[in-house]
Amino acid sequence: MNKILGNKTAITLFIAPSLILFGGIIFYSIVMSFRYSLLDWNGFGEGVFAGFGNYIKMFQDKVFLRSAANSLLLGVITLFTQLPLALLLALILTSGVKGEGFFRTVFFIPMTLSSVVIGQLWLKIYNPNYGILNSVLGALGLTSLQRNWLGDVNTALLSAFVPIIWQNVGYHMLLFYTSIKSISQEVVEAAKLDGATGLTSAFYIKIPLIKPMIRTCAIFVIIGSMKAFDMIYVLTNGGPVHMTEVPSSLMFSSIFNLNKYGYGSAISIFIVAECILMAVALQKLFRVKDSAI
Numbered sequence: 454m455n456k457i458l459g460n461k462t463a464i465t466l467f468i469a470p471s472l473i474l475f476g477g478i479i480f481y482s483i484v485m486s487f488r489y490s491l492l493d494w495n496g497f498g499e500g501v502f503a504g505f506g507n508y509i510k511m512f513q514d515k516v517f518l519r520s521a522a523n524s525l526l527l528g529v530i531t532l533f534t535q536l537p538l539a540l541l542l543a544l545i546l547t548s549g550v551k552g553e554g555f556f557r558t559v560f561f562i563p564m565t566l567s568s569v570v571i572g573q574l575w576l577k578i579y580n581p582n583y584g585i586l587n588s589v590l591g592a593l594g595l596t597s598l599q600r601n602w603l604g605d606v607n608t609a610l611l612s613a614f615v616p617i618i619w620q621n622v623g624y625h626m627l628l629f630y631t632s633i634k635s636i637s638q639e640v641v642e643a644a645k646l647d648g649a650t651g652l653t654s655a656f657y658i659k660i661p662l663i664k665p666m667i668r669t670c671a672i673f674v675i676i677g678s679m680k681a682f683d684m685i686y687v688l689t690n691g692g693p694v695h696m697t698e699v700p701s702s703l704m705f706s707s708i709f710n711l712n713k714y715g716y717g718s719a720i721s722i723f724i725v726a727e728c729i730l731m732a733v734a735l736q737k738l739f740r741v742k743d744s745a746i
Contacts, residue, residue, distance in 0.1 A: 543629035572687030
């Protein structure tokens with residue numbers, strides 16, 4: 454008992470410095486952001502106390518409301534496209550396909566690259582003059598479909614979402630792949646003896662057993678969509694005419710381009726609160742489903 458207690462104490466002592474440091478930095482940042490959000494401040498000199506004026510202005514701002522709607526739309530699209538695709542790839546790779554290790558690595562490569570690199574790559578793909586997308590459409594005789602994908606208000610938003618989904622599919626695929634691989638082979642073999650085919654085994658054995666990982670990935674996807682920034686910034690910087698704006702990009706432009714530190718800080722607090730509320734709501738939703746089953 455003393456040995457176990459000693460191990461726990463040692464673990465606590467090793468973890469505590471980093472936990473206190475990073476936890477303190479995060480907590481301090483949130484507190485200071487909330488303080489700045491109560492000010493009408495341009496980043497220089499003394500700010501003027503504005504109370505919750507920045508928050509009222511935020512929810513009256515059509516650009517902000519559009520950005521919040523865009524982040525929610527991104528969450529819904531990625532939830533119903535990225536996760537099913539990642540799960541399908543994981544099921545295929547764990548079914549004994551040849552070159553399993555090779556394909557696993559290839560699918561994961563985009564996740565190892567910087568979002569700036571991925572963004573620059575897709576900027577070349579979408580380029581209206583020499584981009585591969587318009588070139589392929591032209592070669593197929595579909596010139597009527599050619600357009601400035603990131604400059605057209607009708608296509609910019611979904612075009613900006615595609616690279617985000619593409620980059621992260623491999624990450625969730627690897628999580629699903631690892632979870633499926635951890636399933637006892639005795640269970641899989643028993644299902645085969647009972648006549649379960651690959652498709653039946655996937656739907657009635659593998660997927661039910663990796664539900665905890667599916668739920669975790671769902672939370673990752675939704676929270677990631679709420680705080681998406683880097684890819685949007687590289688591809689469109691919120692344009693054209695704020696059609697691809699998300700809260701993080703609007704916060705960045707408000708603080709660093711318009712010197713509206715108080716307003717930008719209010720948006721940052723909204724992002725933090727939104728992520729926390731979504732995480733709690735999803736956890737409760739999963740618990741309700743579990744109790745109903």
